[in-house]
Amino acid sequence: MLKIEHLTKCYGEKKAVDDLSLHIQKGEICAFIGHNGAGKTTAIKSVCGILRFDAGEIYIDGISVKEDPLAAKRLLAYIPDNPDLYDFMTGIGYLNFVADIFGVDAALRDERIHRFTDMLELTADLAQPIAAYSHGMKQKLAIISALLHEPRLLVMDEPFVGLDPKAAHLLKELMREMCREGTAIFFSTHVLEVAEKLCDKVAIIKGGKLIRAGKMEEVKGDTSLEAVFLELEGKQ
Amino acid sequence: MIKALFKKQMIEVFSYLFMANKKKTRRTGKALVCALALYGVLFAYLCVMLFFMAKFLCETLVPLGLTWFYFAIMALMSLVMGIIGSVFNTYATLYLAKDNDTLLAMPIPPRYILFARLAGVYVSGLFFELLVMLPATVAWFMYGEPTVLGAIFAVLLPFVLSFFVLSLSCLLGLLVAAVATRIRHKSLVITLLSLGFLGLYFWGYSKLMSSLGDLLTVAGDIAEKVKGPLFLFYHMGRAAEGNGLSMLIFTSIVLGIFLAILFPLSRSFLTLATTNRGAARKAYRRARTAQRSALKALLVRELKHFLASHVYMINCGLGVLMLPIMGIMLLIFKDDVQTMLPLLEALCKNADTVYLLFAAMACMMMSMIYITAPSVSLEGKHIWIVQSLPIEPRKVLYAKLLMHLVIAVPAALVAAVCLLIVISPSLPFLLLIPLAMLLFLLLEALFGLFMNLKFPNLNWTNEAVPVKQSMSVLVSLFGGWAMTVALGALYVPLHGHVSPALYLVLVCAVLLGLCAALFQWIRSKGAEIFATL
Numbered sequence: 001m002l003k004i005e006h007l008t009k010c011y012g013e014k015k016a017v018d019d020l021s022l023h024i025q026k027g028e029i030c031a032f033i034g035h036n037g038a039g040k041t042t043a044i045k046s047v048c049g050i051l052r053f054d055a056g057e058i059y060i061d062g063i064s065v066k067e068d069p070l071a072a073k074r075l076l077a078y079i080p081d082n083p084d085l086y087d088f089m090t091g092i093g094y095l096n097f098v099a100d101i102f103g104v105d106a107a108l109r110d111e112r113i114h115r116f117t118d119m120l121e122l123t124a125d126l127a128q129p130i131a132a133y134s135h136g137m138k139q140k141l142a143i144i145s146a147l148l149h150e151p152r153l154l155v156m157d158e159p160f161v162g163l164d165p166k167a168a169h170l171l172k173e174l175m176r177e178m179c180r181e182g183t184a185i186f187f188s189t190h191v192l193e194v195a196e197k198l199c200d201k202v203a204i205i206k207g208g209k210l211i212r213a214g215k216m217e218e219v220k221g222d223t224s225l226e227a228v229f230l231e232l233e234g235k236q
Numbered sequence: 237m238i239k240a241l242f243k244k245q246m247i248e249v250f251s252y253l254f255m256a257n258k259k260k261t262r263r264t265g266k267a268l269v270c271a272l273a274l275y276g277v278l279f280a281y282l283c284v285m286l287f288f289m290a291k292f293l294c295e296t297l298v299p300l301g302l303t304w305f306y307f308a309i310m311a312l313m314s315l316v317m318g319i320i321g322s323v324f325n326t327y328a329t330l331y332l333a334k335d336n337d338t339l340l341a342m343p344i345p346p347r348y349i350l351f352a353r354l355a356g357v358y359v360s361g362l363f364f365e366l367l368v369m370l371p372a373t374v375a376w377f378m379y380g381e382p383t384v385l386g387a388i389f390a391v392l393l394p395f396v397l398s399f400f401v402l403s404l405s406c407l408l409g410l411l412v413a414a415v416a417t418r419i420r421h422k423s424l425v426i427t428l429l430s431l432g433f434l435g436l437y438f439w440g441y442s443k444l445m446s447s448l449g450d451l452l453t454v455a456g457d458i459a460e461k462v463k464g465p466l467f468l469f470y471h472m473g474r475a476a477e478g479n480g481l482s483m484l485i486f487t488s489i490v491l492g493i494f495l496a497i498l499f500p501l502s503r504s505f506l507t508l509a510t511t512n513r514g515a516a517r518k519a520y521r522r523a524r525t526a527q528r529s530a531l532k533a534l535l536v537r538e539l540k541h542f543l544a545s546h547v548y549m550i551n552c553g554l555g556v557l558m559l560p561i562m563g564i565m566l567l568i569f570k571d572d573v574q575t576m577l578p579l580l581e582a583l584c585k586n587a588d589t590v591y592l593l594f595a596a597m598a599c600m601m602m603s604m605i606y607i608t609a610p611s612v613s614l615e616g617k618h619i620w621i622v623q624s625l626p627i628e629p630r631k632v633l634y635a636k637l638l639m640h641l642v643i644a645v646p647a648a649l650v651a652a653v654c655l656l657i658v659i660s661p662s663l664p665f666l667l668l669i670p671l672a673m674l675l676f677l678l679l680e681a682l683f684g685l686f687m688n689l690k691f692p693n694l695n696w697t698n699e700a701v702p703v704k705q706s707m708s709v710l711v712s713l714f715g716g717w718a719m720t721v722a723l724g725a726l727y728v729p730l731h732g733h734v735s736p737a738l739y740l741v742l743v744c745a746v747l748l749g750l751c752a753a754l755f756q757w758i759r760s761k762g763a764e765i766f767a768t769l
Contacts, residue, residue: 088540097533109527
């Protein structure tokens with residue numbers, strides 16, 4: 001579903017992502033881990049067509065992000081690490097805006113909006129302006145907006161930051177359910193325990209380079225993901 | 237500590253000059269020289285335009301011994317500019333800055349934060365105020381009889397006067413903040429409050445200016461009459477003449493007013509900056525919404541943003557209000573205008589030339605509508621949303637253009653209809669005047685968007701920064717005026733060779749050509765730039 005091949009992205013002289021290759025199949029959850037400034041967000045933004053990259057290719061379900069970004073974007077949904085949403089809109093206004101862009105018809109969006117807002121306990125706040133939302137509420141709204149068009153690839157940057165324990169639990173459940181239905185999920189996180197329990201795959205990035213990637217069981221072996229990560233961090 | 241805060245505030249105020257925002261890096265070398273030159277030329281152009289008026293007033297009033305009145309008039313004009321420059325962004329700068337929470341969490345006394353913010357408002361006001369006071373002072377040096385002390389005081393006066401602008405701005409900011417924490421339709425109320433304040437000021441100002449018609453004959457009497465109400469400016473003018481006592485009185489009063497406003501401002505800053513009692517909670521009622529096209533959804537998004545931001549509405553859309561007001565005023569004073577028409581026709585030596593004059597005036601007024609000029613910058617940190625959604629970048633830009641037109645065209649049409657009723661022109665002008673107005677409006681929308689794509693600023697702490705302190709806004713506003721003046725001036729050498737109607741046809745053709753060129757650039761190169769911001 002997601003095929004990243006030799007991705008390279010530079011900021012001036014500095015290579016933020018250096019020759020990164022990674023494949024994620026349908027129904028797989030892949031954790032993307034690395035220290036601060038390792039290049040996770042840059043790689044994620046490149047996947048979502050927000051950043052243009054210098055070399056390599058990214059395919060979403062066979063569609064090149066470089067050649068046909070609109071078609072690729074129709075298949076994915078992105079949730080950033082800091083959900084800066086439109087403060088001037090209400091929650092329901094924002095969800096309708098996103099649904100309009102994806103062309104989700106009225107009946108379907110109504111059903112989906114209320115299914116997810118009920119699940120994440122945000123329905124009562126939908127008429128409030130986003131400016132009045134807490135960080136966690138904005139994060140929930142960003143998650144709901146990402147699910148409205150039933151994406152085939154869900155890309156998330158630190159999705160659990162700001163969520164209360166119940167919402168975090170629900171999000172994990174939702175991720176598992178989506179995977180069962182064939183959606184691929186690629187997300188960055190610093191919570192290694194979550195990654196270890198939730199993910200089929202893991203990719204570890206350091207200084208822009210992918211230093212380890214594979215099935216979770218293969219990467220961590222008999223130890224924990226934390227131990228592997230710390231060992232790799234120390235080695236390089 | 238306070239030095240660091242001031243530095244941060246000044247970096248923000250002058251970010252449009254020193255930051256190449258597209259790359260989020262500091263401008264250096266050629267880029268910095270170009271930016272400084274562009275602003276310098278713009279500033280100089282406006283100063284030169286105002287210099288001729290200052291020269292006229294100076295040459296008229298100074299020989300009559302009314303130097304103080306000359307400075308009073310110029311000070312009042314500079315206050316208008318200063319107020320336009322700072323009053324509408326004071327509330328946003330002081331209380332809505334996105335870094336308020338960050339700074340308040342640091343071991344910084346809140347009053348230091350307030351002082352730094354006030355410094356930003358002071359500098360913004362000073363910049364606009366100097367557009368008038370600089371040529372006024374130069375004219376006074378050239379055509380007045382300044383003493384050494386008077387010259388020193390004249391240089392210092394604009395800096396003192398700017399504290400008066402700051403005081404007025406803070407007063408409104410305080411009032412707005414007090415109201416804004418308690419209401420639901422915050423933007424609407426703030427907009428009405430600000431417009432009311434502006435209307436009140438302009439009413440007083442126009443009362444004074446209406447006296448200027450008789451100035452040449454009864455300047456002494458008028459000056460004597462207004463000496464009392466303009467006590468403050470009387471002493472300002474006397475100070476420019478070299479009167480030390482008047483300088484002391486003027487400075488003391490201005491600083492006294494500022495300190496009197498600073499006291500409640502300082503006491504309430506923390507409460508107002510951190511309070512969001514806002515509106516009563518609105519209950520959500522489930523209702524099915526009709527599906528919109530992507531372009532319509534983007535247009536609605538733009539309109540919601542515009543209507544939710546009083547800073548945006550007041551600064552960039554003031555012309556939308558002024559145009560119908562101008563039209564209705566023309567209808568109200570229809571008889572007076574029609575009496576004036578033969579005089580103007582005699583002056584222009586051609587009846588049809590008068591219509592060109594009216595068309596130019598309408599275009600001047602429409603230059604005050606520059607809604608697209610900060611629209612790209614206002615995407616700010618939200619830009620990831622449109623960049624990650626499956627939307628063609630050019631559609632986002634089309635929505636911005638459409639917003640400008642949806643808001644401005646009805647106002648322009650009302651003004652055009654009123655104008656045409658009053659001046660009752662011949663058939664060609666009946667068609668050409670509204671056409672020229674609409675094309676100018678479209679050009680303003682395209683030019684604003686073009687400038688903002690060339691000079692975007694996505695990193696700001698409050699909306700007043702992209703809306704007021706940005707290259708795109710300044711160039712769009714003054715560029716519209718410059719364009720009108722240039723098109724008007726171009727007629728002077730052609731007068732007698734080309735009929736006014738043909739000239740207006742040529743103007744329409746030029747406007748259309750410019751619109752086509754800018755539109756082509758926006759849909760190709762502009763869309764490319766937007767996608768990579």
